[in-house]
Amino acid sequence: MTAWQVLSPGLQTTVQDQGRHGWRHLGIARAGAMDPTALAMANRLVGNDEQAAGLEIAVRGPRIRLSRACRIALTGTEIQATWNGETLPMGRPLDLPAGELSLGPLRDGLRAWLAVAGGLDAPVVLDSRSTDLRGGFGGYDGRALVAGDLLSIGDAAPVKTSRRPAFPAWWIDVDDPWTVDRHxxxxxxxxxxxxxxxxxxxxxxxxxxxxxxxxxxxxxxxxxxxxxxxxxxxxxxxxxxxxxxxxxxxxxxxxxxxxxxxxxxxxxxxxxxxxxxxxxxxxxxxxxxxxxxxxxxxxxxxxxxxxxxxxxxx
The missing domain is CATH 2.40.100.10 (Cyclophilin-like)
Structure with a gap:
């Protein structure tokens, strides 16, 4: 199984999916992505089921060592993203060789989401892989990521890529940028x-x-x-x-x-x-x-x- 190594965690990076449903009668929060649609579309871009777990990134993202080639997608607010120093776009599938993925500060917003083909293989707790920060369970030991964490990636089709990232010219925008005002x-x-x-x-x-x-x-x-x-x-x-x-x-x-x-x-x-x-x-x-x-x-x-x-x- 493939694993990513977290070199630096960012401000608050957590493992999330579509949330923990059907347990509120026991006092258990939904958790999950703060914008479920954004994570769902990121999963679609890499060929996952929409329920797959990914990363939710707040304010500033992590640096991650990719041990092998993979396909990822980024949605949400614009984030400064690079692979080995090369700038990466958002809203499309990105085929990356092994190397260092750096996700820096977010622009004009607070959160972004990352999906990887195969999904993050975190333990399933009460039907979800989501991190419940208040409850201290789910995701990666119930907490935000820290340096040194190893993220297991589920099985996915091999990515054929050269020595540089490959991605299409097309992209998606989850919200209509001409009509949406988040305020x-x-x-x-x-x-x-x-x-x-x-x-x-x-x-x-x-x-x-x-x-x-x-x-x-x-x-x-x-x-x-x-x-x-x-x-x-x-x-x-x-x-x-x-x-x-x-x-x-x-x-x-x-x-x-x-x-x-x-x-x-x-x-x-x-x-x-x-x-x-x-x-x-x-x-x-x-x-x-x-x-x-x-x-x-x-x-x-x-x-x-x-x-x-x-x-x-x-």
């Missing part, structure tokens, strides 16, 4: 009195944000509290703590909470929230259920077209 998140408001006020204020992503959720910084809303009866929450739930600064729950979110709920960000916008850097502005746009369903269908249609386009080119 706008659409949500279904709850019946809480402050739910609609959320849309009338300008918020900024707080530095104290992580995979559990994005904390928002702004003028504050009334009606927050922490003494309510704990109720189920999910990825995308907007909570209102006592300080009036909302929290948008993300992949590693807890399963219940006592804070009032302002509503729920629609699933196809959560990948945008995963890219919010500390201090960046974010606006909330209320939608009704019919609009949310239409947006979900539009997103699904776009992904279907991408799958067809990738299949035709590979």
């Amino acid at each position: 706008v998140l659409r949500y279904l408001p709850s019946l809480h009195p402050s739910a609609r006020e959320l849309a009338g204020a300008v918020w900024h992503a707080h530095a104290n944000s992580n995979r559990q959720g994005v904390r928002l910084d702004g003028a504050g809303l009334s009606g927050g509290g922490g003494d309510g009866v704990s109720e189920p929450v999910a990825v995308g739930t907007l909570q209102l703590p006592p300080d009036g600064q909302p929290i948008l729950l993300l992949a590693d979110a807890q399963t219940v909470g006592g804070y009032p709920r302002l509503g729920h960000v629609i699933a196809c916008d959560l990948g945008r929230a995963a890219q919010l850097r500390p201090g960046e502005p974010v606006h909330f746009e209320p939608v009704i259920p019919a609009q949310a369903r239409a947006l979900a269908h539009e997103h699904a249609h776009r992904l279907a077209r991408l799958r067809i386009a990738i299949a035709q080119h590979l």
